[in-house]
Amino acid sequence: MVVDRIITGGTLVTAEGSASGAIAIDDGRIVAVGDAENLPDAEETVDATGQFVIPGAVDVHVHVDDMFSVDSYETATGAAAAGGTTTYIDFAWQAWDGDLSLWDEPGTLLEGVERKREKGADALVDYGLHGAITREDPAVFDELADVIDAGVTSFKMFTTYEHGLSNGFMRRAMEHIAEEGAVGVFHTEDDSVVEELTARFKEEGKGDPEWYPKSRPDYVEAMAADDAVRMAKETGLQYYGIHTSSRAAADVIDSYREDGSQIRAETCTHYCTLDDSVFEEMGNLPMIAPPIRKPDDIEAMFEYIRSGTLDVVSTDHCGYRLDQKEVDNWWDSAFGANALQVSLPVFYDEAVNRRGLDPALVVEVMCTNPARTFGLEGKGTLEPGTDADVVLFDPEETYTIDPADNHSVSEFSIYEGRELQGKVTKTFVRGELVAADGEIVGESGHGEFVSREVPEWGPAGHTRTAE
Numbered sequence: 001m002v003v004d005r006i007i008t009g010g011t012l013v014t015a016e017g018s019a020s021g022a023i024a025i026d027d028g029r030i031v032a033v034g035d036a037e038n039l040p041d042a043e044e045t046v047d048a049t050g051q052f053v054i055p056g057a058v059d060v061h062v063h064v065d066d067m068f069s070v071d072s073y074e075t076a077t078g079a080a081a082a083g084g085t086t087t088y089i090d091f092a093w094q095a096w097d098g099d100l101s102l103w104d105e106p107g108t109l110l111e112g113v114e115r116k117r118e119k120g121a122d123a124l125v126d127y128g129l130h131g132a133i134t135r136e137d138p139a140v141f142d143e144l145a146d147v148i149d150a151g152v153t154s155f156k157m158f159t160t161y162e163h164g165l166s167n168g169f170m171r172r173a174m175e176h177i178a179e180e181g182a183v184g185v186f187h188t189e190d191d192s193v194v195e196e197l198t199a200r201f202k203e204e205g206k207g208d209p210e211w212y213p214k215s216r217p218d219y220v221e222a223m224a225a226d227d228a229v230r231m232a233k234e235t236g237l238q239y240y241g242i243h244t245s246s247r248a249a250a251d252v253i254d255s256y257r258e259d260g261s262q263i264r265a266e267t268c269t270h271y272c273t274l275d276d277s278v279f280e281e282m283g284n285l286p287m288i289a290p291p292i293r294k295p296d297d298i299e300a301m302f303e304y305i306r307s308g309t310l311d312v313v314s315t316d317h318c319g320y321r322l323d324q325k326e327v328d329n330w331w332d333s334a335f336g337a338n339a340l341q342v343s344l345p346v347f348y349d350e351a352v353n354r355r356g357l358d359p360a361l362v363v364e365v366m367c368t369n370p371a372r373t374f375g376l377e378g379k380g381t382l383e384p385g386t387d388a389d390v391v392l393f394d395p396e397e398t399y400t401i402d403p404a405d406n407h408s409v410s411e412f413s414i415y416e417g418r419e420l421q422g423k424v425t426k427t428f429v430r431g432e433l434v435a436a437d438g439e440i441v442g443e444s445g446h447g448e449f450v451s452r453e454v455p456e457w458g459p460a461g462h463t464r465t466a467e
């Protein structure tokens, strides 16, 4: 047997740990892992000497080509590929009618799935979709089974914004989603408190970006998380809390987690690496909801990543242009920032170089856990039989983040000027090289929609043998 490609000479890093070894790839899949001499002959050999060979990152919280991102699938997946992310999960929106909405009239969730799949034709890396429930119309419950059949097995709800839901409707939705065995994904901030604070700051002319985090304080996130997690437990739902930003909210997740089987949560790279001094330094650019918080909240993120309470690190990538950010008052700014291209190296550098974490833990929270949590069976590992989504990462190379390198349409980076050690050098998606040294070398359209199964969560916790 002659396989397509062998990657040899590097250190294989998985969620279980690190070991030198080689992998054989054929027809888009990993077909063997082990000592190079025991692997079949290959048409091409990739020398990974001095590099880590890791599963491609799986980013389960990404916004592309809708009201929360002007990135197209081509630009966003280019950023993903250059940064070592081989699969992301974007959102399929149930159309609603409102100021933030792109639509004039309400629509169905299935239509939202179709709209995003059409946009995905230009993808370079693989992608999946969460369904976003944006209206209190019980008709959506009749759609759930069809949406799940379409490979969309998780449903996002907001407790805030104009497309937010009341606790009453959310609880009912939880029952229906739990009945299907699917996953509920929650943005939790208490809406009425945020609205009141925002209105008051507007009235008082507190438009300086340093007031922004005060409009969405940590306890507001914790309050709404507490309500949502309680209801999820009562309804038997698999609960996934997105973008946990504060110690207060992470404490809530931790308090309900018990064996961790039903309550899971993510944080994002920016909550692990930046504190609220960024508002003075960068104005509205790092305005993200929930806000970037205090140094102690960063410490909490790492405490809970180490303990396993925070399962996943994502980006919450929103591709916005500078003119959507450079406005006089913070409340007129777009909320969100691009990060797909730098999330893996920024988080790696903070976690491993600055805090001494095991690189295997980075793989666990950025590759393996997100894939397992969302039913991406063939992703997030280097196990034979899975997709050959493989990234070469040079742990020695140093560089400085420069937004001029962005593949995203965003002309800025909230990490601009940050010096990193560790760089993505090659990204393979199902065996094809799609990015090398920051440049796109693959064909747009190579990326495919990944139809997901309903995941069955076992007890969570670390898979590493060490620590």
Ligand SMILES: [Zn+2]
Binding pocket: 061, 063, 316
């Ligand atoms: Zn988001």
